[in-house]
Amino acid sequence: MSETPKVWTAALLVIGDEILSGRTQDKNVAQVATWLNVQGIRLAEVRVVGDEEAAIVEAVNALRARNDYLFTTGGIGPTHDDITVDAVAAALGVGVVIHPEARAILERYYATRGGLNEGRLRMARVPHGADLIPNRMSGAPGIRVDNVFLMAGVPSITAGMLDALTGTLEGGLPVLSETIGCWVPESEIADLLRQTEKAHEGSAIGSYPFFREGRTGANFVIRATDPAVLAECAEALLTGLRATGREAFPGGI
Template identity: 85%
Template sequence: MSKEKIWTAALIVIGDEILSGRTQDKNIAQIASWLNVQGIRLAEVRVVADDMDHIAEAVNILRARNDYLFTTGGIGPTHDDITVDAIAKALGVEVVIHPTARAILEKYYATRGGLNEGRLRMARVPEGAELIENRMSGAPGIRIENLFLMAGV
């Protein structure tokens, strides 16, 4: 009698604003529900501060013991959005500007004041990453290995 594999995922919610209570997370329940429909068990959720080493550590632990790892937060246009840098550090790769992400953002912001240095930060990805389409804001999510990086709340 063969035992059917149970696919697992973990979620890291990133941001000082979540830990301080200034912002309430709305992603955990939504992601858990979506994963359940896909037949994937959400096995663990961590909330991590905007700290490069803490994010990288959590990523390496959770990606190793789960089939999938999702992150929310920290891929926006501001200086404290360090998730891409922390993931690159965890994987031992460089951060690069993804040409397709840059083109998407240039088009999206063409009538919204243009692509400035802050907005261009949203085109940064760990080297080797693929993009996840985002119909809401134009800024794409990121996939690399078993990691899926998405915007915050």
């Protein structure tokens, strides 16, 4: 008997009043999700909390316990509302220390930018036992402690930190996907979708309707880790859609 391969999962905790107030449109969920998939890790859940220690601590402990990895974005800057490091340390039951390498990085970075002050030195603080995640965009590094990865909130800086982590985390098989588009109301072919998914074990079909140019259509996304299952399921769906007398478009509309 073959063993089912382990599914590696991660959670993402987005930290910041600016997301909950609606002021800032989050862009980190999609970029972290996409990056994780390439690492063979499935994003299993996301939470967004404000800049409140109790809320962060609760979420960190719930999410890190039941996932292989926990990523956080936001709250690692120099100002009073940046409390992620303290909250994660509290969640892990460890103290906060100045990381000597982080301090050295900040001293170099700010040498030509007015020098290290008290606010900037805050960005060298890490939970005890932490390692650094390189930041190629600006001075302050990200932080890894246990299975928790603290990253910046600004999406371009987050992207650089993810890039630095690429290939360093253990994962499983990446999820592959194919998209088929069709000018059909999804409600007309709901049976076909359900039956096609059921007939191909290891596949999942998502249905994403849209209204465009005054017409109703949908893209159907087939996902599987096994390329053969993916190809067979996609072919079956394409054939099924065309059997209804409609055009269907591999790659989506």
